[in-house]
Amino acid sequence: MKILFIGGTGNISSSVSRLCIQKGYELYLLNRGQNKVKIEGAKHIKFDINDIGSMKELLKGHNWDSVVNWIAFDPKDVERDIELFEGKTKQYIFISSASAYQKPPVNQIITESTPLRNPYWDYSRNKIACEDLLNNAYRDKNFPAVIIRPSHTYSNVIPVPIGGWTEYTIVDRIKKGLPIIVHGDGSSLWTLTHSDDFAVAFTGLIGNLKSIGHAFHITSDEALSWDQIHYYIADAVGTEANIIHIPSDFIVKCEPSLEGSLLGDKTWTAIFDNSKIKSFVPYYRAVIPFQEGIKRTLKWFEEKPERMVVKKETNDMIDRIIGEYLKIGIRD
Known part of the structure; x- marks a missing residue:
């Protein structure tokens, strides 16, 4: 599979990047090169994705099985990505946040159908707005969006x-x-979820076209x-x-x-029901x-x-x- 990560060298994404290489995926990492982490085996593209004209030129010769944006925090980031990757990828994965789930919670057991509402944190409200844009793009023009909501993942x-x-x-x-x-x-x-555990479930979704239109959280089962x-x-x-x-x-x-x-x-x-991710990636278990x-x-x-x-x-x-x-x- 040919995969593009926007970011890919951070706290969570480095573990995913390394596992993708282990699985033999053709992985491209697009970022500004400010993080000193080096992912051996990946193809590094040092570029500013916000330079839309130059990005379109750069992407002309490429089509992707999956594009993952690890560093989209604002609806403008998602609008840009829809413009750049519509018709260029079979799957687009947006990294949202489990902090988008309803606060205060009505039910302490969280599923993907738990409402999204956070009156306390701009970060979470922006993630919700990004999700709304992607859901509309999926419904209106079949943009192949998948939403992932990590919760306090560490390495x-x-x-x-x-x-x-x-x-x-x-x-x-x-x-x-x-x-x-x-x-x-x-x-x-x-x-709390270790990024190496997160990576197992996440890579199981990459290229899985049944995931399109869905949202998932990926967490440990340890409370x-x-x-x-x-x-x-x-x-x-x-x-x-x-x-x-x-x-x-x-x-x-x-x-x-x-x-x-x-x-x-x-x-x-915050205790998460991981039934959904396990139904799509049956071998996933958090073991750390x-x-x-x-x-x-x-x-x-x-x-x-x-x-x-x-x-x-x-x-x-x-x-x-x-x-x-x-x-x-x-x-x-």
């Missing part, structure tokens, strides 16, 4: 909302015995409390987590920039539990000191929120 990021992701700050605090924040009472359930998630991180570095529970509303009041990530996503229990996966992630961070970024502004924010919380006399 080379630390998947916690405060002090993590591309930072090492949360781990540094844990190692030093400093207090860390866990939102709410730490008991709400959450789903962990936020306390467990932080305890596993602490265990991976051989110590204990000094957790302070603070309500999400209070955190957001102190730091409004966290509203989307918390109230628009991680505050609410977080207790193992986070050790792989921390090993990756610690292989190069420059990856272990500890941000003063994040530490200051955490200390400020904890200070404000304790100042009003609230304790766990």
Whole structure:
């Protein structure tokens, strides 16, 4: 199969790219070359996809079995892709987000038919708008759209909302015995998925024309409390987590920039019914539990000191929120 990835070297997509190469697919990666990740065996195209005229010229000699856009965040990105790839690909896969699902949720078990609504996060609303465009393009002119909604997928990021992701700050605090924040009472359930597991299901959809017109989420079946998630991180570095529970509303009041990530996503229990993806990719099973996966992630961070970024502004924010919380006399 001949496949084009727009992006393809990120936190999730690198695992998918490598598995595509292992499967013998002819894989092209189109990006600006700003990410230093190198996917051996792929054909790299360094180009700005927003240069529409030049892109059309570049694509003249190509037709694709599948095009995947890993970095479309705005409806304008999708409008551009429909213009570029209509009649040029048998399948177009858009990477949406499970944060688009209804917030607050009415049902804690999420299926692909769960309504899409997020009043807290522009990121999620933009993803919903992109999905709407693609659904209309499929209905009106048979544009071969497939929608994928990942949920908190990790490999080379630390998947916690405060002090993590591309930072090492949360781990540094844990190692030093400093207090860390866990939102709410730490008991709400959450789903984390390793990108290597995600890649197995995702590559099973590539080129599967029965998937056209459908939306899928791809997640692990493991449900962990936020306390467990932080305890596993602490265990991976051989110590204990000094957790302070603070309500999400209070955190957001102190730091409004966290509203989307918390109230628009991680505050609410999220358990996913993966029946649909398993019906299309019957061999898919998530086999990397977080207790193992986070050790792989921390090993990756610690292989190069420059990856272990500890941000003063994040530490200051955490200390400020904890200070404000304790100042009003609230304790766990």
